[in-house]
């Protein structure tokens with residue numbers, strides 16, 4: 001599990017070490033970690049150190065000092081380095097060390113031509129971004145903002161540029177705790193963050209700007225601080241799965257009831273059911289119009305279908321809503337499922353039927369537009385773009401108001417538990433943004449919920465509080481879905497109806513990972 005702590009908590013954890021006179025030692029560890037990643041990237045790109053060039057962007061705080069000390073180390077390896085001092089102050093000892101090692105420096109405020117300086121930076125092999133770290137308030141401003149814009153114009157987009165950008169602690173310009181990007185930001189190839197990840201590196205636009213994330217241990221003790229966000233890794237999803245045992249039968253493995261699809265959108269039911277079966281479940285009971293059931297059966301004859309109410313279909317968990325629009329029976333099933341006390345995954349058409357208060361076992365899976373409507377119906381007016389800019393804030397707000405677990409879909413999927421716990425998954429590929437993708441995600445989460453509903457050991461296996469089990473299940477669903485999408489995309493654009501194959505393969509890998517973890 002990757003655990004992020006707020007910028008404020010990281011600074012609090014640093015305080016006792018600073019009081020003990022360890023500030024410089026911390027900074028040297030940070031600089032060493034940054035240097036190591038920059039060196040690794042240079043080598044990976046087939047560029048050695050001798051003859052290579054680096055530009056260090058150094059702001060007025062300790063972030064700039066870290067970058068200058070990393071620059072010093074590059075200089076001692078034969079890299080030619082220039083520092084651009086972006087603030088009105090600079091850490092004197094760090095600049096002295098950089099200069100002593102042969103580095104030259106220029107003040108951005110004195111530069112006659114920012115575009116020329118940016119073009120120089122864009123011709124370097126590596127750029128260390130030490131403009132702003134955890135001390136940032138707001139986005140980049142003034143000459144720093146102008147410089148980053150000019151650099152982007154000169155270097156081109158990240159995928160195409162030749163300069164490797166390594167962010168010191170975080171890409172300058174992102175919200176440390178939110179990932180919010182309001183102005184220019186230097187999109188990094190890699191970010192080297194110190195002590196622990198910060199939430200902004202995992203969420204939304206901040207996660208995109210961070211590139212590959214490296215966490216460098218600098219000896220902070222964060223054990224007394226609450227995680228601000230967590231990301232499940234494969235081993236966590238593997239630990240969470242409930243594997244069938246010798247005494248299991250279809251009912252004990254978990255039955256998922258699915259009230260999805262309607263005359264208007266029959267396909268959503270088939271997609272959700274296919275994904276649920278591929279994730280692994282004892283049985284799927286389908287409730288809905290006969291014509292939709294016929295479509296489900298064409299692909300999955302093992303599904304047990306009926307047109308009755310949910311009270312007549314015993315299940316361990318429910319999935320309601322995919323493709324269920326303009327259908328009173330489906331709406332009633334959604335309402336009854338949410339009132340049953342059982343775990344329920346609530347998607348698309350059923351989101352409008354969520355009552356005032358539910359429990360954390362009700363997992364809502366809106367996209368930003370649906371979340372906007374859900375919040376508006378509860379008196380919170382906001383724009384879709386605002387939700388996309390700060391997804392964790394709005395997912396949390398929805399969880400807080402409704403009592404439900406809220407998975408907000410996006411490039412990074414954010415899961416907020418009503419306890420305040422937050423999970424963020426960045427497993428997906430843009431190839432998954434295609435019609436029907438959400439139906440398969442809800443099917444995966446539904447299957448996990450059905451198999452784990454009566455598994456008392458599940459929260460312990462993944463290391464979360466029992467109240468946050470549903471959020472962990474949703475996060476694991478996003479992980480499986482994202483990995484399946486990536487796997488599918490290896491052989492071309494993702495066709496959602498083909499996703500069950502890759503989902504099964506991803507689950508097979510997780511089962512194998514679990515087996516390896518258990519064997520001595």
Ligand SMILES: NC(=O)C1=CN([C@@H]2O[C@H](COP(=O)(O)OP(=O)(O)OC[C@H]3O[C@@H](n4cnc5c(N)ncnc54)[C@H](O)[C@@H]3O)[C@@H](O)[C@H]2O)[C@@H](O)CC1
Nearest residue numbers: 014026027030061062063132133134135136137138139169
């Ligand atoms: N917290 C820790 O445990 C450690 C922190 N270290 C480094 O220290 C950094 C934090 O250092 P600081 O507290 O000095 O903070 P920063 O280096 O992030 O910068 C703060 C300075 O930038 C200015 N500033 C703030 N927002 C600005 C904006 N939007 N535009 C322009 N200027 C702005 C402020 O006036 C302040 O002087 C971390 O990110 C990390 O790189 C490391 O040296 C090692 C240990």
Ligand SMILES: [K+]
Nearest residue numbers: 129132168170
């Ligand atoms: K930075």
